[in-house]
Amino acid sequence: MATVDGLPPLRDVIATHELVAKKSLGQNFLLDLNLTSKIARQAGDLTQCDVLEVGPGPGGLTRGLLAEGARKVLAVEKDSRAMAPLAEISAAYPGRLEVINADALEIDPLERLTAPVRIVANLPYNVGTELLVRWLTPPSWPPYWASLTLMFQREVAERIVAEPGSKKYGRLAILSQWRTTPRIVMELPPEAFSPPPKIHSAVVHLDALPAPRFEADPKVLERIVAAGFNQRRKMLRASLKGLTPDIEDRLTAAGIKPTDRAEQVPIEGWCALAREMVKG
Template identity: 55%
Template sequence: MKPLPPLRKVIAQHGLSASKALGQNFLLDGQLLARIARVPGDLNGERVYEVGPGPGGLTRALLEAGAKVVAVERDRRCYPPLHELAAVSDGRLRLIEGDAMNVDEAAEAGVGAHIVANLPYNVGTALLVRWLSGEAWPPWWKSLTLMFQQEVAQRIVASPDSAAYGRLAVLAQWRSLPRLAMKVHRSAFVPPPKVMSAVVHIQPKPAPSGVSPATMARVTASAFGQRRKMLRRSLQSVPGALSALERLGIDAERRAETLTVEEYVALARMLDGSNSNQDTES
């Protein structure tokens, strides 16, 4: 790529400032952005889908790593600097102007793309749950490299029977491998957020057989929706769940955060098996 002016100068030229309403915090440290771009591995020639590029700091790092980038941005103020970046990217940057929640991602980025993003705080978790919850598996994406508030990142990689362990951990771990790739100090952002941040890297793994994502979502939503209650109370709204717990030898007086990911998988599998048997008998 052609030499680019410093990102701070670009932001000043276009009169940009981070929008609290859009959950924005700009990351300007070029070395740090390059480190994030290296988390998925060698991106030279790889396709990358980026959400919320803002003024294009991480986008620059991805392009410099050799990636072909599709970036989705809803903030119209950021379009001019992003179009300027696209003009010098040798055709390797395409901007989609709109809301990432409404994008047909697989169609736009292509199957096998990496998702790399400093996600806006206000939609980050919703996007992650969507990417983890698809019926088709392996998913359309090859890997996820995502910046979150450190608290959310810890919830994704949490172990059972810990304060951070919850529904997000189970959804992330039952058919993918998440790891905490790096922590990012609040001072690296403009303006500095009130909390620390962290980058999580997630790779899909083979899905357990006989388990539907819909059942897993229903079971975890019920269990962790009332996490202070025993399973016999929190899962009573899920047909067949209590008898399935008994058959699996799982004490119904345990609480949701004490069950391992494998136990949730076994519970969902048994529920799916019971439903299948009922359909066959009917």
């Protein structure tokens, strides 16, 4: 069976290199190269961009990114078994694929990338949310990346784009929507993967904003949002009382009812409260 890039079909690659997906690494491989190319296209024009990919596995999405014209792909893969198939892809695209056998949580890829940078990944389920939070909370803003195009469990994707008042609205929605414009661009059924997970998946595309939507100190915002949603069933005057004795006054000054619950407060309100919290 012929493929666009002349490389073997992914099922053959996995069989040849005995790349059985490991649950301990959160692996679920996408086998349809049409789908991986479609995901790559959701990231926009890649021809003038370096792309950071985390968890490439046998390289289905990697091949999609390169076929769609990515200037360079830096693929970070923890599983040493994937090095051989990724080397075959590198040989087919000379000078355009660099592979690092490492844990993405433990390396700084910046020195290997040239702006503009886009991050595109079918993230391992066990580290996806942690990586997203790291990318959304760098020491300074704007970040080194222009956009994120990431596969998550559909439930996580829905939390990223959730609106105030919904049960899925929480810390992840606020972190994402404060500094980016996120949207769900694709949904994938379990049978698209090998092995099929028990849940549906979705691809979220997040464009970095040049500046946050509303002024706030990131660390203060993170602290009050975490406190509010850790006890989301309580009124804010109760869930936030440990932060400062005069929390009701500060809530009122920020335009928030002390009797509101965390999920009722829009991002603008949380940012207003963050600004009130740093006042003397």
